[in-house]
Amino acid sequence: MNRQNKDWWKSAVVYQVYPRSFQDSNGDGIGDLKGVIRRLDYLRTLGVDIIWLSPVYTSPNDDNGYDISDYRGIMPEFGTMEDFDLLLQEIHNRDMKLVMDMVVNHTSDEHAWFQEAKSSKTSAFRDYYIWRKGKEGMPPNNWLSMFGGTAWEYDETTEEYYLHLFGKKQPDLNWENKKVRNEVYDIMKWWVNKGVDGFRMDVINFISKVPGLPEGIDGNGKPYYENGPRIHEYLHEMNGEVAENNCLVMIGEMPDVHTEDALLYTDPNRNELDMVFSFEHVEVGYGKYGKWSVRPWALTELKEILGKWQDELNEKGWNSLYWSNHDQPRAVSRFGDDREQYRVISAKMLAVCLHMMKGTPFIYQGEELGMTNTRFASIHDHRDIEILTEYKEYCKQGIIPEDEFMNAAYEHGRDNARVPVAWDDTANGGFTDGEPWIKVSGQYKTINARNNLEDPGSVFYFYKKLIELRHHEKIMVHGDFRMLCREDEDIFAYTRRLDKKIWLIVCNFTCKSKRFTVPLEHINEARLIIANYTDFKVQLPEIKLRPYETVVLEMHNN
Ligand code: TEU
Ligand code: CA
Numbered sequence: 298m299n300r301q302n303k304d305w306w307k308s309a310v311v312y313q314v315y316p317r318s319f320q321d322s323n324g325d326g327i328g329d330l331k332g333v334i335r336r337l338d339y340l341r342t343l344g345v346d347i348i349w350l351s352p353v354y355t356s357p358n359d360d361n362g363y364d365i366s367d368y369r370g371i372m373p374e375f376g377t378m379e380d381f382d383l384l385l386q387e388i389h390n391r392d393m394k395l396v397m398d399m400v401v402n403h404t405s406d407e408h409a410w411f412q413e414a415k416s417s418k419t420s421a422f423r424d425y426y427i428w429r430k431g432k433e434g435m436p437p438n439n440w441l442s443m444f445g446g447t448a449w450e451y452d453e454t455t456e457e458y459y460l461h462l463f464g465k466k467q468p469d470l471n472w473e474n475k476k477v478r479n480e481v482y483d484i485m486k487w488w489v490n491k492g493v494d495g496f497r498m499d500v501i502n503f504i505s506k507v508p509g510l511p512e513g514i515d516g517n518g519k520p521y522y523e524n525g526p527r528i529h530e531y532l533h534e535m536n537g538e539v540a541e542n543n544c545l546v547m548i549g550e551m552p553d554v555h556t557e558d559a560l561l562y563t564d565p566n567r568n569e570l571d572m573v574f575s576f577e578h579v580e581v582g583y584g585k586y587g588k589w590s591v592r593p594w595a596l597t598e599l600k601e602i603l604g605k606w607q608d609e610l611n612e613k614g615w616n617s618l619y620w621s622n623h624d625q626p627r628a629v630s631r632f633g634d635d636r637e638q639y640r641v642i643s644a645k646m647l648a649v650c651l652h653m654m655k656g657t658p659f660i661y662q663g664e665e666l667g668m669t670n671t672r673f674a675s676i677h678d679h680r681d682i683e684i685l686t687e688y689k690e691y692c693k694q695g696i697i698p699e700d701e702f703m704n705a706a707y708e709h710g711r712d713n714a715r716v717p718v719a720w721d722d723t724a725n726g727g728f729t730d731g732e733p734w735i736k737v738s739g740q741y742k743t744i745n746a747r748n749n750l751e752d753p754g755s756v757f758y759f760y761k762k763l764i765e766l767r768h769h770e771k772i773m774v775h776g777d778f779r780m781l782c783r784e785d786e787d788i789f790a791y792t793r794r795l796d797k798k799i800w801l802i803v804c805n806f807t808c809k810s811k812r813f814t815v816p817l818e819h820i821n822e823a824r825l826i827i828a829n830y831t832d833f834k835v836q837l838p839e840i841k842l843r844p845y846e847t848v849v850l851e852m853h854n855n
């Protein structure tokens with residue numbers, strides 16, 4: 298894959314590495330860069346094109362690296378800058394690309410800018426952050442942090458509050474300040490000079506706040522900082538400074554982004570971003586207290602959301618496609634069926650459903666192995682700042698009973714994804730020789746990379762096949778998407794069309810047998826592209842589907 302043509306990332310498959318949980322190389326229980334290097338051949342075998350590396354910069358790790366204290370340094374736990382340079386070189390040697398995770402809505406409170414900023418009201422760096430006076434002993438407004446509690450922290454020295462939309466060790470940068478923006482672009486250019494191929498911009502639709510920071514309804518400040526007034530201006534500016542002449546891929550992570558905004562963000566003529574991560578589909582099943590309540594959801598809800606994103610970004614703009622990442626539960630547990638009899642088959646069905654849609658697919662580490670959610674026995678086993686803070690907010694106050702909260706953390710919590718990748722059936726799944734920083738999966742003896750690699754029918758080889766297909770079949774990249782049988786509560790079906798070619802994709806999302814009648818006229822022949830049951834026989838016009846069966850057919854009318 299080369300970056301010569303502007304749209305190189307459209308035919309790519311991205312693999313996300315969360316380094317802390319990928320591979321430990323020195324027995325301290327923490328994944329590291331040398332560990333990533335050790336596993337590059339594995340990723341090459343899988344066939345992915347781009348590696349997105351979660352943050353590896355210097356950080357006190359309050360939010361596992363999403364709190365950066367030095368943008369030009371490597372977190373000592375992960376290794377050195379030499380290790381990074383080698384990693385980048387080894388990735389490029391294998392004809393893969395590297396996307397860095399850039400967190401610039403906020404820094405760590407241990408960043409030199411913030412240390413300076415809080416030293417005095419007259420500091421040259423004061424205006425790098427968002428400071429306000431309190432209101433009669435209360436915070437400046439009622440906004441709540443994404444991790445629970447007020448979004449303001451009082452600073453004794455200067456007797457003002459600073460804004461932190463996430464943890465209190467993650468002060469928000471003031472993007473209105475041109476100096477801040479220039480610093481960010483300089484940092485990005487510094488990494489581009491090293492040879493990185495793109496950026497995943499963390500919560501990038503939060504950077505422009507409505508002036509005056511108005512009170513929110515029930516503490517909800519989101520309407521005043523999500524997709525804010527100057528967001529397009531900033532992104533356009535960033536693109537011009539950093540991306541445009543370098544053929545980078547620019548991916549924006551955007552909670553609460555809607556298709557209308559996404560069209561603007563990803564319109565190639567506007568030079569802002571190439572694609573965005575939206576959240577609507579990973580919020581199905583959220584209840585009264587958001588992710589801390591579990592609500593049964595219907596397939597039609599999921600289809601409605603994904604179908605809308607496909608429809609609206611079909612002509613202009615571009616979708617990113619994902620079931621999971623380091624903030625989400627495991628795909629097979631959430632959208633498939635992780636009971637042993639269905640785990641593999643449903644993991645493959647989900648892979649087809651996602652990879653056949655129009656957009657760039659993202660695989661989260663372990664997803665290609667069919668890794669599942671992990672039930673933690675006690676809150677003390679959890680490591681995620683979000684779970685730990687919200688536990689205090691909701692359980693200690695008696696709003697959500699402890700067992701309900703723990704169940705919600707199991708269904709929706711971020712630690713599921715942060716459980717180390719299981720490589721084999723040796724101690725700790727081969728992740729570390731030491732004590733892992735977070736518990737390993739109880740299932741590592743059966744669900745691991747070695748077992749997958751030894752079994753031609755594994756989830757791993759199925760993903761490999763899908764990735765290969767994408768590299769050869771233009772229709773998978775550019776074909777038009779059309780949803781079929783929108784109302785069907787069990788089957789997710791759609792077509793892709795390019796020139797005269799038609800692909801039909803059918804996915805049974807249930808553990809029951811189903812029948813699906815091909816709703817296409819004049820079709821009398823079909824060629825099998827891929828299926829998750831090896832003995833699938835083409836029958837038209839009615840397809841009999843077994844539990845979680847999926848099939849992709851190329852349709853012909855002779
Ligand atoms: O996440 C942004 C975000 O809003 C959520 O997905 C968040 O993970 C949380 O679950 C909201 O309930 C990004 C990063 O991906 C995440 O890991 C960081 O914690 C966060 O930004 C702050 O940098
Ligand atoms: Ca280590």
